[in-house]
Amino acid sequence: MAAGVMIGIDPHKRSHTAFVIDGREKQLGQLRVRASSQQSEQLLGWAGRWRQRTWAIEGAHGLGQLLAQQLLAAGERVLDVPPKLAARVRLLDSGQINKTDANDARAVAIAALRARQLPELTVEDQSIVLRVWSRRYLDLGRIRTQAVCRLHTLLCELVPGGVGRQLRTSQAIVVVDGIIADSAVAQAKLELARDLIADLQRIDAQRREVKRRITRAVAATPTGIPEVYGVGPIVAATVLGYVRDIRRFPSRDRFASYNGTAPIEVSSGDRVIYRLSLRGNRQLNHAIHIAAVSQISHHNSQGYAYYHRKRGEGMTSKCALRALKRKISDTLYERMVHDALRRKDPGGHSGNDAVSSVTGSHPDRPALRISHSRATANSKTASSDQRLRTSPPAPDKRRTSRSGTGVKLQPRPGPRRGRGQERA
DSSP states (O other): OOSSEEEEEEEOSSEEEEEEEOTTOOEEEEEEEESSTTHHHHHHHHGGGOSSEEEEEETTTTTTHHHHHHHHHTTOOEEEEOHHHHHHHHHHOSSOOSOOHHHHHHHHHHHHHHOSSOOBOOOOOHHHHHHHHHHHHHHHHHHHHHHHHHHHHHHHTTSTTOOOSSOOHHHHHHHHHTOOOOSHHHHHHHHHHHHHHHHHHHHHHHHHHHHHHHHHHHHTSOOSGGGSTTOOHHHHHHHHHHHOOGGGOSSHHHHHHHHTOSOEEOOBTTBOOEEOOOOSOHHHHHHHHHHHHHHHHOTTSHHHHHHHHHHHTTOOHHHHHHHHHHHHHHHHHHHHHHHHHHHHOTTSOTTSOHHHHHHTSOTTSOSSOGGGOOSOOOHHHHHHHSEEEOSOOOOOTTOOSSOTTOOEEEOOOSOOOOGGGGOO
16 A cells, blocks of 8 residues: 555444554554544544544454444445454564453555455345345254254153154144153153243244245345245345455355355466365355256256265265355356446346456356366266356257256367376
8 A cells, every 4th residue: 555544443342442543654643542432533533633544443243343334335445354364463562462342443454455355245235135134034944953953852751752853833733632641751751841832933924935035135236146946034144245246246256256156276296186165155155056966956946956976976975065055056156246237327238248358358258167076987988078168158949948957068178187187
């Protein structure tokens, strides 16, 4: 940062500490404000002496979320600094080893000054609404699972052998109504079982209401990802809510790394190996997983044919599922890129080559690397099956009534890789 200052903020529940440095990391001032309705006014009044300023907030989607949005509403430029990046700066700084709020804010400012391509925050929009309700739906699902597990445990103490694994609320009502309590202990357990069933009924009603809200919110959002086979309102809301602006991912490889569908390279020497990634946004990864499982479960989807073709090539079920998840990730990426272009240029027609112009790649660029496969394919299979097109294909005889993942097989140019590079 050649000109201006960087203001790092260490946010907390009851206070926020700001530390300002120049381009040479020289301290220019610091301030601690109480978390209140005047927090943004106090910080802006204090920082008014520096005309060109950038705010860097540690964990801007956590405790600093409200302050970040207040600064954005005032027209300020705000960056989101990951806590791990600020902690690394504090660890390597031998001059400031004490763990204080001022040192933390200083580390945040230095991290933002040195780092490249930190996410710049924007004002919250419709995507946050989708994230709020999708998160609520997921939380209700977890609460319901907990209640069902407790009910299973309780019924094992009232009914010999318990009940089936898949227990619906209506089935639980029938089972509980048929139990006769012959002691005070059994009566207490029976009353608790009825309370748990009442909790399940309440949670089910809440989930239905949240799903209706999500459906309305997705319908009000101009997007084409619900056309992808297996992507319903819940999955669409999760994807759009956590991605927000697809333009922050320069390529589909970056997007796959963000959602955890891209393998991690753990190569050493001449041995090139890729392993399963447990990084990235796990909520987004779970949504893609649901879409993949839905495709595998329906014979009329292209994902079903793709999954079984990979199994026939020697992949295990988990490897084939991961390959399908990467394919769906690439499809979602190009659909969202196309949506972003359509919003930017509403006068354009749907037949233009908008996706390839934004991503900087030809539409025939492969969606899957051969490193995602553990199988060794012959030259004939490699030339026809190793590369997939993720842009919506032209109508042909192989398309079903639904769009599936919107992919079309394309021959892959160039030489084949070695067996060591084909391991996922």
